[in-house]
Amino acid sequence: MHELLAVEGKLYPSSSKTHITYQFHIPTPLPSLQIDFQYAPKKSEDKSGSRRLIEQSIEQYVHPSMQAAYMDKWEQYMPLQNLLTISVDDPSEFRGSAHRHPEKQSYLLATSSASPGFIPGAILEGIWRITISVHCVVTPDCNYLLRVTEGEQHL
Amino acid sequence: MKWHPFELHTHTPHSDGTHTLLEMCKQAKELGLSGIALTDHNTVSGLIDSDEVTKETGVAIIPGMEWTTFYGHMLTLGAPYCEWRDLGPADIGKGIERVHQKGGIVGIAHPYSMGSPICTGCHWEYEITDWNQIDYIEVWHETMPSLRNHNAQAFRLWTDLLNQGFRIAATAGRDWHRSDNDKNLAAYTYLGIEDSEPLSALSVVDAISRGRLCISMGPLLLFKILSDQRAYGIGEVIGRTGEERKRALTINVSLQQANIPERQWIATEAHSVIIESNQGELCRGPLSGEDFQFSETIEADNLLWVRARLYGLQEGLLATLAFTNPIYLESH
Ligand SMILES: [Zn+2]
Numbered sequence A: 001m002h003e004l005l006a007v008e009g010k011l012y013p014s015s016s017k018t019h020i021t022y023q024f025h026i027p028t029p030l031p032s033l034q035i036d037f038q039y040a041p042k043k044s045e046d047k048s049g050s051r052r053l054i055e056q057s058i059e060q061y062v063h064p065s066m067q068a069a070y071m072d073k074w075e076q077y078m079p080l081q082n083l084l085t086i087s088v089d090d091p092s093e094f095r096g097s098a099h100r101h102p103e104k105q106s107y108l109l110a111t112s113s114a115s116p117g118f119i120p121g122a123i124l125e126g127i128w129r130i131t132i133s134v135h136c137v138v139t140p141d142c143n144y145l146l147r148v149t150e151g152e153q154h155l
Numbered sequence B: 001m002k003w004h005p006f007e008l009h010t011h012t013p014h015s016d017g018t019h020t021l022l023e024m025c026k027q028a029k030e031l032g033l034s035g036i037a038l039t040d041h042n043t044v045s046g047l048i049d050s051d052e053v054t055k056e057t058g059v060a061i062i063p064g065m066e067w068t069t070f071y072g073h074m075l076t077l078g079a080p081y082c083e084w085r086d087l088g089p090a091d092i093g094k095g096i097e098r099v100h101q102k103g104g105i106v107g108i109a110h111p112y113s114m115g116s117p118i119c120t121g122c123h124w125e126y127e128i129t130d131w132n133q134i135d136y137i138e139v140w141h142e143t144m145p146s147l148r149n150h151n152a153q154a155f156r157l158w159t160d161l162l163n164q165g166f167r168i169a170a171t172a173g174r175d176w177h178r179s180d181n182d183k184n185l186a187a188y189t190y191l192g193i194e195d196s197e198p199l200s201a202l203s204v205v206d207a208i209s210r211g212r213l214c215i216s217m218g219p220l221l222l223f224k225i226l227s228d229q230r231a232y233g234i235g236e237v238i239g240r241t242g243e244e245r246k247r248a249l250t251i252n253v254s255l256q257q258a259n260i261p262e263r264q265w266i267a268t269e270a271h272s273v274i275i276e277s278n279q280g281e282l283c284r285g286p287l288s289g290e291d292f293q294f295s296e297t298i299e300a301d302n303l304l305w306v307r308a309r310l311y312g313l314q315e316g317l318l319a320t321l322a323f324t325n326p327i328y329l330e331s332h
């Protein structure tokens, strides 16, 4: 199983609303591409910190006349969670994304099929890109691992 | 013109929905929907099954996507994937242009939902420099939409923009993620499509672009304005000269029952029609007769738009049950 990319990184709340793009080269067409991605922690355990963030959100996003009612029910938004999603671009086109919550994800892209969210098609030689969209980091830090390998089998 | 009930905001496991396209369309069929728009978060891969699912269920599937960005969620219809990841909070105009160039239209999804970190990017924070670029606003979001706070604000935003002279369509969107037995009802977005036109991305985009929409918890609410021997329908523009502007207008409202039994209760409850405009409420009254009609002559100057709203009891609660998109007026 040939490894094409293996990276890890550490994110902070200030990493929220950023994209991290890795680009790597595929020298010859492949039958399939395996992507494994995970990050941790997923949920914030910090109750008072979360409460502060929720109250800030209510002040920012709720109509002033309704804010008091929302403040009373701040706990309905617990726990706050980190959200990182990945998307893939082949040498010429967008090949899909996985906008979903689980903190451990594995995907296969192949010529005639692909995991949900991704678009089947040839795994051509050239520069490929995988983008981690950091929608939100609410924990003091958040570690991720991304690994791309030549797929073991056709889907 | 035939009016087709649509659901314009849906998800499948290709993003974070839990029902497959087939499961969703089977339930859409039971709900009496003619079509849905598939608007998965940031991908269009779910469309791979659409021909087969339409063949099996008879429900039309319109290609779309929900741009699920850091600064807002934007629905697109009738366009392939368009790039969003390089856009900052002041760049949405550039992004919208990409969708328009591909023949698609854009709508702001749930503009007043909670934002990050509670719901990432869900509150609209993009700076809009030209509201003419916005094709529609999802003013009714989720089930039981007329009872939700964030929709009241969206409805007000839409009305304020109409008052400023912008012609923007309003839609409903269930933001449908799972086919469970939710007792809470979602609204229909009825789209006015020419009899000869098939239900396609093209005809749906055209209907929304021309403002031929009625949003309803069940029955189809239609209205016409008679001006100088001509009847104008929802979305149309009445052009008048200075002299004609002073002439009275006749408004005809009609209500047609929904095509499924579960939604027919609405037209049998106590209700009234309110005709409203940039000049506020123009008149109101009950629908009467077997075919639920309401007619009134109004005299009002400086009208920019007029819409009809159905107000009444929804399972015992007083609420807006349906509203039309406007008929517009302009003077030459
Ligand atoms: Zn959304």
Ligand SMILES: [Zn+2]
Pocket (backbone or CB within 6 Å): B009, B010, B011, B066, B175, B176
């Ligand atoms: Zn959505």
